[in-house]
Amino acid sequence: MASAELIAHRDTWEWLAALAVDHSHFRTPPSVEDIKEGRAQTVLSGRSLIALLIELWNTRSTATPLQGDWALAMTTYNRIAAELTDVTGQGQTIRIVLDDGLPQDSGD
Template identity: 45%
Template structure:
């Protein structure tokens, strides 16, 4: 295989390059194409793709199970491997998409930016109060002494 194009989120690409950049066979692609919705496309040589797979495999073998690096490495290794397994012998270009979003969907679809002067509908959401002494107190009075710490001292 001469090249394969990886299409992924910028953060995913950063993870891939941070894992693979020290491998002697990895070469940073000469061109990384900016795609919509915070995605990129990078054409990797077969040699670089092998380095990526080796580094992802090593990370999944050495990182503690459940660790973020382990989870990312495992998922990416499986996705890239699956993309290569379905490779046709006819020499058609290979594109491996490492993104679960359907084309045209983004967080802006769910939470569009507010027009000028308006507050976004999600900005006023607050986390529910947790049960316990702090959530049960209706005022700033110290429950043990009955003293309001914000009141002026006499």
């Protein structure tokens, strides 16, 4: 996997970045664009996405169930995994939307 476009609420993005920043394979993206209604859009390398998934898995395994970090980790991990399940490797852009207010196929 080369990269994936990620769209999330700014608060969610900041939580994800803080969660993964200390993982040896996570690289902070060179740019995070503010888009409408408090959302952020960025591109993560495959390496950084793997690091994020590892940290989400660890958090959902160690956080107190039904608390904020656990809920965010569960939801985010499951949504990213669902998006990656159908990837065919045919040069398509992988777009991961972590915002219920934004349709999956919306332009932004």
